[in-house]
Amino acid sequence: MGIHHLITGSYTKTNLYLLAFDTIARTLTLNSTVPAFGLHHSGGSGARINAVDTDGGLGEQTVEMFYVPEEEIVNVDKTRNAVLYGAHSFDVNVNNKGFVAHLAWNAIFMYDIAENGTGALLSVNLSPEIGDGPRNAFPSVDGKWLYVMTEHSQHLDVYEIGETRLTHRQRASAIPDEMRGKHTYRGNTARLSRDGKYIFTSTRGWNSTEANGWVGAFALRENGTLQSEEALTYYEAPLTLGSAGGLRVAFWEDETNAGAYGVTDYMYLSDTQEGYMYILGWTPSNHTISQVAALQYPDGASPYEAAWLD
Known part of the structure; x- marks a missing residue:
């Protein structure tokens, strides 16, 4: 019961x-390694929508969106470096509104996703400040709000989702105020707690071994907005x-640690500096995030994203 x-x-x-995470022993271990092949997801100059086959595989492409003149597609950088200055993420909410966070345009492209899988551009929504660099977006469960992490300014932005465009409503810092200007950072992602009462952000250091990464925790109102633009921790x-x-927050409840004062959410946090995967635990009763387990990958492997299986 304690293995995930x-x-x-x-x-x-x-x-x-x-990997196997044991909530009782509080350990993270490598179960098996499987040969595979793949690249960082290209992004950058374009985005695509594909159908899903009946067996769950990748089906026919329904549409491709371009963020440079189409005739330039053959010439632009398509390596993983392209996501550093191009389109970085593509998220769709419950109302079939699609959102592409674009670092270079400093904007979020909003689409209407039709039943046949095509996407029609509705609006280009500029970030509040020049140079923010929107990186990742996460829609609320009810489809009313979009939470966006900026890569270059390390902010968590809250947008109200209208019929055709976004309206910026709140902005919070994903790093402590005293760290601003001290080092260079890169904002990464935002994810909700299982109960939807909190939102977590991640930020990594950049070009300095003294600039450690940060995870922030913020409380949400019942309507999905931030209770305060100040972090809980x-x-x-x-x-x-x-x-x-x-x-990424685990989708399961830890029955071995259930209770009013225990950990309610586990999340992984990945590192490529030395190839670690960390498991963190969130305890809302005292507003703390703590390291529960860690694993250093073998042979110089460097984990980025992961998927919770069970």
């Missing part, structure tokens, strides 16, 4: 890694997190 699994890839290796990672800083 997640699968990850690597920036530096062409393998998949199956920040957790400082042991390392910069390198090019990673991936964070």
Whole structure:
């Protein structure tokens, strides 16, 4: 009952890694390594929508969206570096509104996703400040709000989702105020707690071994907005997190630690500086985030994102 699994890839290796997290022993171990092949998801100059086959595989492409003149597609950088200055993420909410966070345009493209899988551009929504660099977006469960992490300014932005465009409503800092200007950071992602009462953010250090990564926790009102633009707490990672800083909240409840004062949410936090995967625990009763377990990958592998399997 206390064993849960997640699968990850690597920036530096062409393998998949199956990890086992034991909530009782508080350990993270490598179960198996599977040879595979794949690249960082290209992004950058375009985005695509594909149908899903009946067996769950990738089906026919329904539409491709371009963020440079179409005739320039053959010439632009299509390596993983392209996501550093191009389109970085694509998320769709419950109302079939699609959102592409675009670093270089400093904007969020909003689409209407039709039943046949095509996407029609509704609006281009500029970030509040020049140079923010929207990186990742996460829609609320009810489809009314969009939470956006900015890569270059390390902010969590809350947008109200209208019929055709976004309206910026709130902005919070994903790093402690005293760290601003001290080092260079890169904001990464935002994810909700299982009960929808909190939102977590991740930020990684950049070009300095002294700039450790950060995880922030913010309380949400029942309507989905931030209770306060001040964080409940920040957790400082042991390392910069390198090019990673991936964070995903586990979808399951830990029955071995259930109770009013226990950990309610586990999340992974990935690092490419030294190739670690961390498991963090959120305890809302005292507003703390703490490290529960850690694993250093073998042979120089560097995990970025992962998927909780069970």
